[in-house]
Amino acid sequence: MKAEIIIIGDEILYGLTLDTNSAFIAEKLGELGIEISYKTAIGDEVKKIVEAIHSAQRRVDLVIVTGGLGPTSDDLTVKAIAKAFKKNLIFHPEILKKIEARFKTRGIEMPKINQNQALIPQGAKALENQLGSAPGILIEEDKKIFIALPGVPKEMKAMLEQEVIPLLKTKVGKTKIVHRKLRTTGIIESKLYEKIQDLLKDLKEIKVAFLPSYLGVDLRLTANLKTSSKSKDVITQLEDKIKERIGGFIYSYDEQTLEEVVGRILKENKRTLSVAESCTGGLVAAKITNISGSSDYFERGVVSYSNQAKMEILGVPKELLDKFGAVSQEVALAMAQGVRKISKTDLGLSVTGIAGPTGGTPEKPVGLIYIALADVNKGWVEKFIFGQDRMINRERTAQAALNIVRLYFLGKYK
Amino acid sequence: MKAEIIIIGDEILYGLTLDTNSAFIAEKLGELGIEISYKTAIGDEVKKIVEAIHSAQRRVDLVIVTGGLGPTSDDLTVKAIAKAFKKNLIFHPEILKKIEARFKTRGIEMPKINQNQALIPQGAKALENQLGSAPGILIEEDKKIFIALPGVPKEMKAMLEQEVIPLLKTKVGKTKIVHRKLRTTGIIESKLYEKIQDLLKDLKEIKVAFLPSYLGVDLRLTANLKTSSKSKDVITQLEDKIKERIGGFIYSYDEQTLEEVVGRILKENKRTLSVAESCTGGLVAAKITNISGSSDYFERGVVSYSNQAKMEILGVPKELLDKFGAVSQEVALAMAQGVRKISKTDLGLSVTGIAGPTGGTPEKPVGLIYIALADVNKGWVEKFIFGQDRMINRERTAQAALNIVRLYFLGKYK
Numbered sequence: 001m002k003a004e005i006i007i008i009g010d011e012i013l014y015g016l017t018l019d020t021n022s023a024f025i026a027e028k029l030g031e032l033g034i035e036i037s038y039k040t041a042i043g044d045e046v047k048k049i050v051e052a053i054h055s056a057q058r059r060v061d062l063v064i065v066t067g068g069l070g071p072t073s074d075d076l077t078v079k080a081i082a083k084a085f086k087k088n089l090i091f092h093p094e095i096l097k098k099i100e101a102r103f104k105t106r107g108i109e110m111p112k113i114n115q116n117q118a119l120i121p122q123g124a125k126a127l128e129n130q131l132g133s134a135p136g137i138l139i140e141e142d143k144k145i146f147i148a149l150p151g152v153p154k155e156m157k158a159m160l161e162q163e164v165i166p167l168l169k170t171k172v173g174k175t176k177i178v179h180r181k182l183r184t185t186g187i188i189e190s191k192l193y194e195k196i197q198d199l200l201k202d203l204k205e206i207k208v209a210f211l212p213s214y215l216g217v218d219l220r221l222t223a224n225l226k227t228s229s230k231s232k233d234v235i236t237q238l239e240d241k242i243k244e245r246i247g248g249f250i251y252s253y254d255e256q257t258l259e260e261v262v263g264r265i266l267k268e269n270k271r272t273l274s275v276a277e278s279c280t281g282g283l284v285a286a287k288i289t290n291i292s293g294s295s296d297y298f299e300r301g302v303v304s305y306s307n308q309a310k311m312e313i314l315g316v317p318k319e320l321l322d323k324f325g326a327v328s329q330e331v332a333l334a335m336a337q338g339v340r341k342i343s344k345t346d347l348g349l350s351v352t353g354i355a356g357p358t359g360g361t362p363e364k365p366v367g368l369i370y371i372a373l374a375d376v377n378k379g380w381v382e383k384f385i386f387g388q389d390r391m392i393n394r395e396r397t398a399q400a401a402l403n404i405v406r407l408y409f410l411g412k413y414k
Numbered sequence: 415m416k417a418e419i420i421i422i423g424d425e426i427l428y429g430l431t432l433d434t435n436s437a438f439i440a441e442k443l444g445e446l447g448i449e450i451s452y453k454t455a456i457g458d459e460v461k462k463i464v465e466a467i468h469s470a471q472r473r474v475d476l477v478i479v480t481g482g483l484g485p486t487s488d489d490l491t492v493k494a495i496a497k498a499f500k501k502n503l504i505f506h507p508e509i510l511k512k513i514e515a516r517f518k519t520r521g522i523e524m525p526k527i528n529q530n531q532a533l534i535p536q537g538a539k540a541l542e543n544q545l546g547s548a549p550g551i552l553i554e555e556d557k558k559i560f561i562a563l564p565g566v567p568k569e570m571k572a573m574l575e576q577e578v579i580p581l582l583k584t585k586v587g588k589t590k591i592v593h594r595k596l597r598t599t600g601i602i603e604s605k606l607y608e609k610i611q612d613l614l615k616d617l618k619e620i621k622v623a624f625l626p627s628y629l630g631v632d633l634r635l636t637a638n639l640k641t642s643s644k645s646k647d648v649i650t651q652l653e654d655k656i657k658e659r660i661g662g663f664i665y666s667y668d669e670q671t672l673e674e675v676v677g678r679i680l681k682e683n684k685r686t687l688s689v690a691e692s693c694t695g696g697l698v699a700a701k702i703t704n705i706s707g708s709s710d711y712f713e714r715g716v717v718s719y720s721n722q723a724k725m726e727i728l729g730v731p732k733e734l735l736d737k738f739g740a741v742s743q744e745v746a747l748a749m750a751q752g753v754r755k756i757s758k759t760d761l762g763l764s765v766t767g768i769a770g771p772t773g774g775t776p777e778k779p780v781g782l783i784y785i786a787l788a789d790v791n792k793g794w795v796e797k798f799i800f801g802q803d804r805m806i807n808r809e810r811t812a813q814a815a816l817n818i819v820r821l822y823f824l825g826k827y828k
Contacts, residue, residue: 011625011634013450015440016593019433022455026429036427037462039455041436044623048451072607072624073614106799111604113611131803133604152626154806209430220430275717281703282696285717289695292771292804294719300727301717303689303699309714309757313727343723357706390706 001034001172004056007041008049008067008077009151021066021149021156028160032168033177033224034062044068049080053146057084061144062168067151069134071113077148078119078137085139085146087121095126099133127163131155136163145171177224178231180239184249185216185258185403192217195245205234214392215258215399216251251406258402259287265409266297273405274343275301276314276335278326278352279369283398299343304335314338325364327352329381332370340374347408348374351401353384355393367393371401373408380404380413415448415586418470421455422463422481422491423565435480435563435570442574446582447591447638448476458482463494467560471498475558476582481565483548485527491562492533492551499553499560501535509540513547541577545569550577559585591638592645594653598663599630599672599817606631609659619648628806629672629813630665665820672816673701679823680711687819688757689715690728690749692740692766693783697812713757718749728752739778741766743795746784754788761822762788765815769804781807785815787822794818794827 005025011017019041026036037060042048049068056063068077082089096118103110117134120126127136127147132155137148147164149156184192189212200208205225211218221238223231243250252261266273275285275298285301288294302313307326310316316334324330332352340348353369360366367386372379384400386393407413419439425431433455440450451474456462463482470477482491496503510532517524531548534540541550541561546569551562561578563570598606603626614622619639625632635652637645657664666675680687689699689712699715702708716727721740724730730748738744746766754762767783774780781800786793798814800807821827 007453010621010623010636012437013440013453014444014593015437015442015450016595016634017625018437023426023429023432026427028429030428036429037456039421039427039453041453042451070624070626071604073611074621074623106801108602108605111602111608113604113607131801131806152628154628154803158803209425211430277696280700281708281712282691282699282715282717285696286694286700286808289717289719290805290808292769294695298695299720300723301696301715301719302727303696303703303715303717305699305703305709305715306713306757312756313714313716342726343720355706391704394700394704 001062002037002060003029003034003062003064004038004040004060005036006049006052006056006063006065007039008044008065009041010043010074012041012067013043020153021151024153024157025064025066025160028165029062029064029168030177031179032165032172034168034172044074044076046076046080046083049077050084053080053084057144057146062147063145064147064149064164066149066156069117069136069148069150071111071116071133078121081124081137081139081146081148082121085121085141087123089119090122092118092120092126095120095135098128102133127159129155130158130162138167174228176226176228176231177222178228178235179254180221180235181254182219182221182239182242182250183216183252183256183258184219184246185251185399187217187246187249189217192219192246192249196242199238199241199245203238206238208238214396248407248410251403258399258406259291262402262405263288263291263294263297265406267293269409271347272297272299272345273347273349274299274339274345276339276348276350277301277303278305278310278335279355280351280394280397280401281305283394284349284351284401287398287402299345300339302339310335314342327354327364327368327370329370329372329383332372332381333374333379336372336374337379340376346375347405349401349405350374351397353393353397355390355397356388357390369393369397369400371397371404373404373413375408378413415476416451416474417443417448417476417478418452418454418474419450420463420466420470420477420479421453422458422479423455424457426455426481427457435565435567438567438571439478439480439574442579443476443478443582444591444593446579446586448582448586458490460490460494460497463491464498467495467498471558471560476561477559478561478563478578480563480570483531483550483562483564485525485530485547492535495538495551495553495560495562496535499535499555501537503533504536506532506534506540509534509549512542516547541573543569544572544576552581588642590640590642590645591636592642592649594635594649595668596633596635596653596656596664597630597666597670597672598633598660599665599813601631601660601663603631606633606660606663610656613652613655613659617652620652622652628810662821662824665817672813672820673705676816676819677702677705677708677711679820681707683823685761686711686713686757686759687761687763688713688753688759690753690762690764691715691717692719692724692749692764693769694765694808694811694815695719697808698763698765698815701812701816713759714753716753724749728756741768741778741782741784743784743786743797746786746795747788747793750786750788751793754790760789761819763815763819765811767798767807767811769807769811770802771804783807783811783814785811785818787818787827789822792827
């Protein structure tokens, strides 16, 4: 099955909003073995949308459009779909009821204009939107599938996963393509490549992609053999060899995040964690608490941005701050031990550093970070020198801090 | 002038890499008043690339392709360009010299494979790459412009700004298009639309787009009149009318975030802030401290995830927690007052709620959030009911909390 993704919206076309939807859709379709032939972005203009739908219908079996399903006058996708398929728009009272109910639970009266969203082209099926008012649209005609999804990423993703993927699975049959992502952190791309390059030579049945980001480098293995079990076999074989070389750097597989992994480890080991942050300003705690159920192992966090807060809440001695400065291994350690002590958790994790872009000195440059971990007996500090960008430094630091907790349970710190 | 952007590369098409290039190019072209008609993404396949170039050449005046200019065997763009324009590839020794020099300064011997990158279609101009080995390609034929840029974002951006934009400026003359974004929060899209819909009727010279996200709704005004000053005038006129209706909901313009706005307000008013968070788990503090210079007004944050932390650090009375529960207006208020008191800041901001997906009860459903603000004299609490999604609830809550600080300085709370 071949597919085309059409992104609708002036804001995407003009570069005012970054399109993340099409990458998500492409990846999910790819997992089903559906080949993406084209991605097209066009503006909010009925004529262009109709043209794009027509040319996509000619060249592929599955067309997915996103965007332009909102209630306002610049949302023209439903109108264009009706035109492209030569259908009338039909009012669906049962859809309106759902939209009204959504507003009611939020304690808001539904504005009249949202009634528009209960209009669906004749013969089309409405796809339920769990997170917003705009329903999706499904049209099956002449053995071709046409799907319209909302442009708001969260709504689109939920609808794709809950409604579209199950439907497509029934159409494409069993997938032969197998993907496997090995997620690493704490090692740079070229170093990783050096460690495994001989394993990648003369690979015919399997594709390996290096996907670097500031959270680490993901390795993506893809196999497309005659059956999915054969694909799985070759992937597993290569994966085992790669693990022998770089096992400790791999923190998870596929879409699992480091904060999920750390949460699972803490839960399994029945240990609790508290966090004291300076330069990350709450980001480490925010990542940890992004995971539902984190209250089982996360007790508290302290964003000790000022020295006063470091002394008052965490009990960092004034002499340490005066002698070594807030960005030092001594203070990092005192913060980790301090937060562990006041919260009575098994582990205390701390971060202090210079996120930038200002505040650096020759001895303590922008990007200098100390991360400390303390348990009931001992404490450890790691030093990092990241780059010049504040946002990237903060993200990298949070990832490195979480990784230290993971490595602790792997026995790195004793 | 109308333009099409073609993104080449399997990794983009399959959603393995997010395309940020096309948004950047579109924005830069938009600033010159060049209208983007289409964006297309295709894979690494000569036939598809040739087809895409041909159909773009038919429908627009300017075609920009990115990607596939690297030295390895999956980089096919130069070959495809030569085919599309029916040109031979010509070896340019002066380009090879530059590539060799690049490797020399990095202390690396140039791999033989990079010699490929000195091949350019006959009659084309090579565009210099300051940051990498692949030169860009420029072809002017039949009053149409064709440009190929590297796919590595940094290289593409530098080449676009240093080589392409100056060239295009000579072609298009002065820009006439003016964009203006009004960013609102605290009001839903359809409500916003109702309030201003009569202003949007029969607008001919100006386009208005509604861009909703869980942070709020952005309104984007675009005008393209005979001169940029005329475009500016009509935008300002409409903007003034819109402001009369919904002024209080507008928190910023263009790309400025709410955390930047709140930071600026605190700085200007010489006030300090501390934060106590439960369900957002550090996200409010993380957003505030994302802003460089936030240590001028942000003193500390407490992620009081456990009741113990609420009592010990913030001094929330046990009786309040027992009587009203952690998610209550009483506890929210005590948290805000508590964090303000211990940190000696002018303002204390707090958040408590049920982010979900679990933990809800009939009386206190998932999505129930209390946000409190305290100054030295008084405290205020706002109640919100958001949705079912944990991540969205957290983001919305953080935005609503920051907005309450903004509204305080607008005189809403007295």
